[in-house]
Amino acid sequence: MNVIRRKLGFIALAAGLFWGGAISISLAEEPDWQEITAKAEGQTLYWNAWGGSEKINDYIAWVGQQLDQQYSIRLTHVKVTDTADVVSRVLAEKTAGKDQNGSVDLVWINGENFASMKQHHLLFGPFTTSLPNYRYVDTEGKATTTVDFTIPVEGFEAPWGMAKFNFIYDSARISQAPSSLQELSEWSENHPGRFTYPAPPDYLGSTFLKQALIDITSENNALRSPLASQTQFDETTKPLWQFLDQLHPTLWRSGKQFPVSSSAQQQLLDDGEVDIHLSFNPGAASALIESGELPATVRTFTFKDGTIGNTHFVAIPYNSSHREAAMVAANFLMSPEAQARKQDPRYWGDDTVLAIDKLSAEDRSIFEAIELGIATLAPQDLGPTLLEPHPTWMEKIEREWLKRYGQ
Amino acid sequence: MAEALRPVVFLLSSRQNMARLSIITDCLSLKYVPAFTLLVFLGPLAAGLIGTILPAFGYFPALGSKDFSLLSWEHLIEHPALPEALYLTLLSGFIATALSLGLAIAFTAAWQGSPSFNRVRKLLAPILAIPHSALAIGFAFLLAPSGWLARLFSPGLTGWDTPPDIAIIHDPFAVSLILGLVIKETPYLLLMIIAASDQGQARQRLVLAQTLGYSPVAAWIKAVLPLIYRQIRLPIYAVLAFSLSVVDVALILGPTTPPTLPVLILRWFNDPDLSYRALASTAAAFQLVIVILSILAWYLLEQLVAQILCGWLSNGQRSFAEQTIRFFSRSFFQLLGSIFCGSLLVIVLWSFTRRWRYPDALPSEWSIQSWHSNLDTLLLSGCTTLITGIISALIAITLSVACLENEKRRGKTAGSGALWLLYLPLMVPQVSFLFGTQVIAIKLGIDGSWLALIWSHLLFVLPYVFLSLADPYRYQDERFVNIAHCLGASPWRAFWKIRLPLLLRPLLFALAIGFAVSVAQYLPTLFAGGGRFMTLTTEAVNLSASGNRRIISVYALLQGLFPLLVFSAAIGFSNFIFRHRRALSQP
Amino acid sequence: MTTNQRPGAVQIPEPLILQDLTLSLCSSGITKTLFKKFDLEIQPGEITTIMGPSGCGKSSLLSFISGTLAKDFNAVGRVCLGQRDITSSPPEQRHIGMLFQEDLLFPHLSVGENLGFGIPAAVRQKNQRKMLIEEALEEAGLSGYADQDPATLSGGQRARVAVMRTLLSRPSALLLDEPFSKLDSALRERFRTFIFEHARAHNLPTLLVTHDPEDARSAEGLILNMPFK
Missing domain, CATH: 1.10.3720.10 (MetI-like)
Structure with a gap:
């Protein structure tokens, strides 16, 4: 621990020398970062974060230890099953006039939930630019750190990790993995009953539909803005339904039944009922081998023209009782130390939000030393990142899917 | 002072009055x-x-609707999933109830009084104590294409290197749902039959019929069943209503595209789009109508069967497919018992598993990690x-x-x-x-x-x-x-x-x-x-x-x-x- | 309250008096009168016997006197102990001891606890209660049986415990509802003597209901035959 602390002290010192000028400018208008850390000391931080994965819970527990040691902040992980519940809780507090001392200090968030909290002024901010570690974020290379599902972030949430759509397959059964949507559907035709996707609104199932739509349609720009009309929807999505009508008879259970969730599909892969599973985390396959949930022969593949990617963030509700501690935590989550651990498949296996080339040589070497695992693709092999369509499209697509295939 | 206290003292001194008072308040x-x-x-x-x-009739102030209308009923009737979901609900509900009742009756008629019947009787309470959903989960792990049963016999006997692409669980004909319900409902009805025959003159009637030369099965069905059916009628209706409205078992075992009506209703209730609440409420009211009509239909069916069997009861025939009933009721009970035990066992195995790949018969790596x-x-x-x-x-x-x-x-x-x-x-x-x-x-x-x-x-x-x-x-x-x-x-x-x-x-x-x-x-x-x-x-x-x-x-x-x-x-x-x-x- | 009534003191014996008793059974709207305007007085130490076939209302009469008559009966008349009218008193305040065909020892209590249940709560001291139980056991010829399970006793032993339990509750009168009919003939005679002796020793007005003439004879008191004319 001492070594880490000393190292961190060095990093802070180096960063301070290097970025000193920039900091002093921002300090003129924002409260002093030191003042914030001083205020944060001794605060108890309630962080509402999805609690469905053991690995992630362990990671958050580690964050808690670090915050305690480095900043004397006591972290409580409020385990959430659906982030939408947090949104309605903060909304309920606002309705009840509880504008201070809210029950949520920090929330793990992105996409629709962020859109609705931002729209209803339920968030504190902008605050991310005043966090010292924000300068390492790869805002140029990773566009999704500033635009969350087409909604501009504008400093209301701090990026925490990258997600990129990919496929997990069993290399014992598939020798040549498909590298495009077209190849995937051809493969399925040749191997009937061996591929499927979780029934929307499961988020991986929905993402598969979005991915397919983006690959098929020529009107990618239209998808970036809110859905305008039914006619626009019908015209844009027509090729998607044609594609699915063709694909479904070749799927598992002839497309008459779909796995109820993405984890159900993971079990199907493990049982050998299908050969392909979907994932949003490039390190998932390695991590699942590690935990014994998938066989050692699984590998990852993605589309060469790119797959949908997004970023997940942390945000601070407008009525947070411990705003300073929340800011310190958000800052810590973006630190090279926390990000490197997050990228390590032993602890989580998520791609970092930081730009490696902005880091000091020493921090860079931590990232380079991470063993990505046998089933993880190297960052350069992951392909381009495609942007998520506007949330309004997704809602409508899910409904239409249910109408056509779900009942 | 003393004057004022007198009534109180009087009241207190009279123990009898006190006692009367307390009895009245009691x-x-x-x-x-x-x-x-x-x-x-x-x-x-x-x-x-x-x-x-x-809300089913349009009164839903929270969503800004205060006018009574039949609009959501129209939506419900026109909903493409309704006919199939309704059909599946009625199918599974009626078959599960009829099957459970038939089994419970056949088993009691054929085996009551025997040692194996007494053994089953002792096991009823623990079987009933285990929640439906736990059993359904084990049932799914046991019988799924990649379930334990398939693993035990694959690839040796079945030749399945990979699990067959058949929908055994969540099957579109609701067979697994029906079986899952029967496993729990048969013991319940059996318990009700036993409780009913312990009272009244069931025992005497049986002995009487047997002394008149009726074989055990015929004696029980002809002499005892008409007597106790009245007492188990309410439990049967409860089982029918339960089978028609069950959600958890249907989620785990039932068809998915579309699911049964109650699952569909729950799905609508949970839809993030709040306008679906009106549809859900309407469907919930509809579900109530369906259950009432189904109970009514069952009642009419009872009357019909009673009419038909009236002559049969007194036709003097002394035996009634004796061997067949004995054989089938026992085999079916053994089957149910095995599924029950297997379901529990497979849950125990999985909870201590680290790796268990198809088609291994047992986990290859164990762990208490879960x-x-x-x-x-x-x-x-x-x-x-x-x-x-x-x-x-x-x-x-x-x-x-x-x-x-x-x-x-x-x-x-x-x-x-x-x-x-x-x-x-x-x-x-x-x-x-x-x-x-x-x-x-x-x-x-x-x-x-x-x-x-x-x-x-x-x-x-x-x-x-x-x-x-x-x-x-x-x-x-x-x-x-x-x-x-x-x-x-x-x-x-x-x-x-x-x-x-x-x-x-x-x-x-x-x-x-x-x-x-x-x-x-x-x-x-x-x-x-x-x-x-x-x-x-x-x-x-x-x-x-x-x-x-x-x-x-x-x-x-x-x-x-x-x-x-x-x-x-x-x-x-x-x-x-x-x-x-x-x-x-x-x- | 002026009399020096120590706990455990024997109450002054008084006669059991029944006046103008009419008993009818109402079930499903039909009223059946069992007897009408019945009068009876039993002096302390006296044993009166009522005989009659089953269903004539003997047991119901006893239930009425003890205050435990089922709700579907309709009764008019008075029950007194000496000057005291107990007709509307709840059973626990009538102090009328009752013995049935079955011993009705509480199966969840030990022999000693069964006896203790009979001793009035006014006897507070533990030692004193214990002593009373010991004495009663000795009188029943069951010394040292206090901790036994009543189910392990013989029929005769259980019957004697039941008698002692009733006597320990200091009754002012005793009602016997065919208490001998379940015992075999040898035991029956001995037990009969046991009860009668104790009833007389405690100077209790006693009412016996039976269909056995032998019981009635050995009671050596007034014999009434039901149904009453």
Whole structure:
């Protein structure tokens, strides 16, 4: 621990020398970062974060230890099953006039939930630019750190990790993995009953539909803005339904039944009922081998023209009782130390939000030393990142899917 | 001063007056218990139904709709999933009920009085104690294409290197759903048949018929069944209503595209698009109509069968497919028993598994990780389950005892009208009134509180507790209490020192039943708990969609283990208390 | 309250008086009168016997006197102990001891606890209660049986415990509802003597209901035959 602390002290010192000028400018208008850390000391931080994965819970527990040691902040992980519940809780507090001392200090968030909290002024901010570690974020290379599902972030949430759509397959059964949507559907035709996707609104199932739509349609720009009309929807999505009508008879259970969730599909892969599973985390396959949930022969593949990617963030509700501690935590989550651990498949296996080339040589070497695992693709092999369509499209697509295939 | 006190002194000095006064107050307070119980119990039901039916006709102020209309009924009728979902619901409901009833009757007729029947009889309580959802989960793990059964015989016997692409679980014909229901409903109906034949003259009738030369099966079906059918009619209707409205088992085993109607309704209730609430409410009201019509249809069917069989009963034929019935009922029971045991065993195996790939017959790597890493959540949901179960069972017992004691003291028994009322929460589909109940709870400000949670469980715990306690209480030898009075014991002393201790065994049994019923509740926990409370059952059912068999198994196993432990504790405790009391040591 | 009534003191014996008793049974709207305007007085130490076939209302009469008559009966008349009208008193305040065909020992209590249940709560001291139980056991020829399970006793032993339990409750009168009919003939005679001796020793007005003429004879008192004319 001492070594880490000393190292961190060095990093802070180096960063301070290097970025000193920039900091002093921002300090003129924002409260002093030191003042914030001083205020944060001794605060108890309630962080509402999805609690469905053991690995992630362990990671958050580690964050808690670090915050305690480095900043004397006591972290409580409020385990959430659906982030939408947090949104309605903060909304309920606002309705009840509880504008201070809210029950949520920090929330793990992105996409629709962020859109609705931002729209209803339920968030504190902008605050991310005043966090010292924000300068390492790869805002140029990773566009999704500033635009969350087409909604501009504008400093209301701090990026925490990258997600990129990919496929997990069993290399014992598939020798040549498909590298495009077209190849995937051809493969399925040749191997009937061996591929499927979780029934929307499961988020991986929905993402598969979005991915397919983006690959098929020529009107990618239209998808970036809110859905305008039914006619626009019908015209844009027509090729998607044609594609699915063709694909479904070749799927598992002839497309008459779909796995109820993405984890159900993971079990199907493990049982050998299908050969392909979907994932949003490039390190998932390695991590699942590690935990014994998938066989050692699984590998990852993605589309060469790119797959949908997004970023997940942390945000601070407008009525947070411990705003300073929340800011310190958000800052810590973006630190090279926390990000490197997050990228390590032993602890989580998520791609970092930081730009490696902005880091000091020493921090860079931590990232380079991470063993990505046998089933993880190297960052350069992951392909381009495609942007998520506007949330309004997704809602409508899910409904239409249910109408056509779900009942 | 002395003058002023005189009436008081007079009152106090006259012990007899005092005693009279206390008796009057006692009776008065007890007198209101039945009314209070019905209010506690039917109030939320009625309010819930209203809260569901109003939105069904367009009255939904929260969504800005205050005009009565049939619009959402039109939406429902036109919904493309409705015909298929309705068909599946009726199919599974009727077949499961008929099959369970037929099996229970055939088994009793063929085997009653035999050693194997007595063995089965002893196992009924533990079987019933295990929640539907836990069994359904094990059932799925056992029979799925990649389930244990397929693993045991593959690829050697079946030649399946990979699991076959057949929908065995979630099959579109609802076969697995029907089987899953039959496994639990047959023991329940069997228990009801046994309870009914223990009273009245079932035994004498059977002996009489046999002395007239009727073979056992024919004797039972012709002489006993007509007598006891009347007594098991309500339980049958409850089973029919349950099968038509079941949600958790249908989620785990039922068809998915489309699912049965209750699952579809739940899906609409949970839709993020709030406009679907109106459709959900309408469908919930529709579901109630379906259940009422189905019970009516069953009743008419009964009458029809009775008409047809009337002549057959007295045609003098002394035997009736004796061997066939014996053989089939036994084989089917063995099959059900094996599925039951296999389901439990496979859950145990999975909960200690690290790697278990198809087609290995057993896990290749074992681990206690699934238990260890979920310890926090397990403890939390386990505690919630325990607290809710114990408290709601205790309240149910208190209310039942108070009602029954009132009956004893006032010298009347509730008629069959009251019995209907008791079964009401079991007959009305849960989805039809739980949403309305939730609205009421929010209005009262108790939504998501322990009060709401326990109250909602009480609606289902109370009927079962009352029904299991009523007979032992009503048939208790009154002379024990009378003699206690003659020995100078006040009504309350006789109640605490004689009546309750003598009823200790049925009381503990009722407690265990109440607990088991509470543990099994899925929808009430979901609705009244406002999502804040997780119990082993909500976790197990929610996780069943996740597909991680190791973790699901841990929850399902605990969920089944809890009621079993409470049952054993109840039996063990009464055996311990009465270990030196021979007259009470055996039930 | 002025009399120095120590706990455990024997109450002054008084006669049991029944006046103008009419008893009818109402079930499903039909009223059946069992007897009308019946009068009876039993002096302390006297044993009166009522004989009659089953269903004539003998047991119901006893239930009425003890205050435990089931609710579907309708009774008019008075029950007095000496000057004291107990007709509307609850059973526990009538001090009328009752013995049935079955011993009705509480199966969940030990022999000693069964006896203790009979001793009035006014006897507070533990030692004193214990002593009373010991004495009663000795009188019944069951010394040292206090901790036994009643289910392990023989029929005769249980019957004697039941008698002692009733006597320990200090009754002012004793009602016997065919208490001998379940015992075999040898035991029956001995037990009969046991009860009668104790009833007389305690100077209790006693009412015996039986259908056995032998019982009636050995009671050596007034014999009434039901149904009453």
